[in-house]
Amino acid sequence: MNSSDFDFVSGLLKRRAGIQLTTDKTYLLESRLAPLARKEGLASIEDLLQVVRSRRDERLISQIVDVMTTNETFFFRDKTPFELMKEVALPDLSSQRKPRIRIWCAACSTGQEPYSLAMMLEDNPVLTKGAAVEIVATDISPRVLEKAKSGLYSQFEVQRGLPIQMMMKHFKQKDDLWQISDKIRSMVTFREHNLMDQPTMFGKFDVVFIRNVLIYFDQPTKSQVLDRVSSVMNPGGYMLLGAAETVIGISKKFEAVKERRGLYQAVGGANKSGIRAA
Amino acid sequence: MKRCLIVDDSRVVRKVARRILEDLKFDTMEAADGQQALEQCRADMPEAILLDWNMPVMNGIDFLRALRREPGGDRPTVVFCTTENDMSHIAEAIRSGANEYIMKPFDSEIIESKFAEVGLV
Numbered sequence: 239m240n241s242s243d244f245d246f247v248s249g250l251l252k253r254r255a256g257i258q259l260t261t262d263k264t265y266l267l268e269s270r271l272a273p274l275a276r277k278e279g280l281a282s283i284e285d286l287l288q289v290v291r292s293r294r295d296e297r298l299i300s301q302i303v304d305v306m307t308t309n310e311t312f313f314f315r316d317k318t319p320f321e322l323m324k325e326v327a328l329p330d331l332s333s334q335r336k337p338r339i340r341i342w343c344a345a346c347s348t349g350q351e352p353y354s355l356a357m358m359l360e361d362n363p364v365l366t367k368g369a370a371v372e373i374v375a376t377d378i379s380p381r382v383l384e385k386a387k388s389g390l391y392s393q394f395e396v397q398r399g400l401p402i403q404m405m406m407k408h409f410k411q412k413d414d415l416w417q418i419s420d421k422i423r424s425m426v427t428f429r430e431h432n433l434m435d436q437p438t439m440f441g442k443f444d445v446v447f448i449r450n451v452l453i454y455f456d457q458p459t460k461s462q463v464l465d466r467v468s469s470v471m472n473p474g475g476y477m478l479l480g481a482a483e484t485v486i487g488i489s490k491k492f493e494a495v496k497e498r499r500g501l502y503q504a505v506g507g508a509n510k511s512g513i514r515a516a
Numbered sequence: 517m518k519r520c521l522i523v524d525d526s527r528v529v530r531k532v533a534r535r536i537l538e539d540l541k542f543d544t545m546e547a548a549d550g551q552q553a554l555e556q557c558r559a560d561m562p563e564a565i566l567l568d569w570n571m572p573v574m575n576g577i578d579f580l581r582a583l584r585r586e587p588g589g590d591r592p593t594v595v596f597c598t599t600e601n602d603m604s605h606i607a608e609a610i611r612s613g614a615n616e617y618i619m620k621p622f623d624s625e626i627i628e629s630k631f632a633e634v635g636l637v
């Protein structure tokens with residue numbers, strides 16, 4: 239791929255999805271665009287990009303963004319975020335006697351993250367002390383959302399991170415695949431959302447999982463995304479980042495919870511002693 | 517170092533499993549059927565057992581039931597690893613005292629993830 243084609247696609251990805259692509263990722267670009275070109279009946283990546291350039295074909299542009307997303311995920315990924323929910327966030331939120339606890343999984347990929355939360359909540363009703371829980375899960379990619387909604391996972395996927403007892407309890411076998419129960423599926427609402435846009439349509443949240451997506455953005459984009467996230471959070475609400483991500487030097491809208499790596503609180507809520515500011 | 521007994525009638529499977537488990541810092545032992553495995557456990561009880569289902573002489577489920585009745589046989593963490601991949605087999609294995617269940621084909625990631633699930637890594 240020549241450098242002007244590379245610049246064209248990487249500019250497109252940056253503008254559309256915030257995703258930063260450095261030239262050392264050229265192979266990635268090629269390996270993902272080649273199948274798309276073929277699927278579109280075009281002879282080469284060059285032809286594909288030519289079509290996009292000359293027609294500004296929105297459908298094709300979305301597909302390019304879609305294939306360039308990295309959707310790696312698995313059930314109960316990294317474990318700690320779920321422990322932090324159990325040990326810190328949910329006890330605090332349920333002690334506030336909220337009638338509803340609202341959770342947003344931004345960048346949910348194929349659904350393992352929101353479904354892990356749903357299974358955990360279903361299996362531990364004491365965690366929410368009778369509060370209704372709403373889980374909204376979003377991603378930029380219609381392709382992964384489709385799969386997430388189906389709740390269908392391969393044998394390989396249900397063996398990554400999912401304890402066997404949970405699989406037995408919450409999944410049914412469907413031919414070669416495993417489908418999560420209707421009950422768990424009904425606890426999660428999936429919607430398409432681009433983190434470059436203001437997430438106003440979903441209301442305010444008490445918890446936001448935004449894990450393993452900031453890593454694809456540059457510094458200013460990370461700040462903007464975290465600002466947007468904080469604007470839809472209730473004060474004192476909790477945010478969970480991926481293991482390689484932080485707010486330090488990126489956003490002042492969140493404070494790290496002491497000795498709880500990966501857990502942040504939206505500024506303006508409870509102070510360290512747990513007493514709510516007026 | 518924790519010891520893991522690999523029970524499978526396929527030499528190839530045992531070899532692949534051994535490589536993965538050694539990378540996870542296990543001392544490994546091998547048995548080709550349930551009977552051999554039971555004798556090895558009687559002589560020297562391992563901390564972990566990776567267990568196939570279908571084997572000649574004594575199959576995995578019969579081995580597991582016998583093991584759990586042995587003195588000290590409640591201690592090893594047993595992870596089934598088999599091509600039996602339907603819910604009724606899984607349920608039977610868990611009822612009979614298995615701690616985790618891997619559906620073949622497996623790879624290092626699945627073994628690591630499942631062993632982590634039961635606190636072995």
Ligand SMILES: C[S@@+](CC[C@H](N)C(=O)[O-])C[C@H]1O[C@@H](n2cnc3c(N)ncnc32)[C@H](O)[C@@H]1O
Pocket residue numbers: 254255256257307308309310311312315344345346347348351376377378379382431432433434448449450451454480
């Ligand atoms: C590596 S996955 C992370 C999935 C899950 N949160 C986890 O930690 O396992 C990253 C996801 O971010 C999504 N993504 C990338 N850019 C995005 C954007 N601008 N808006 C929304 N989602 C985006 C991708 O489609 C992909 O599914």
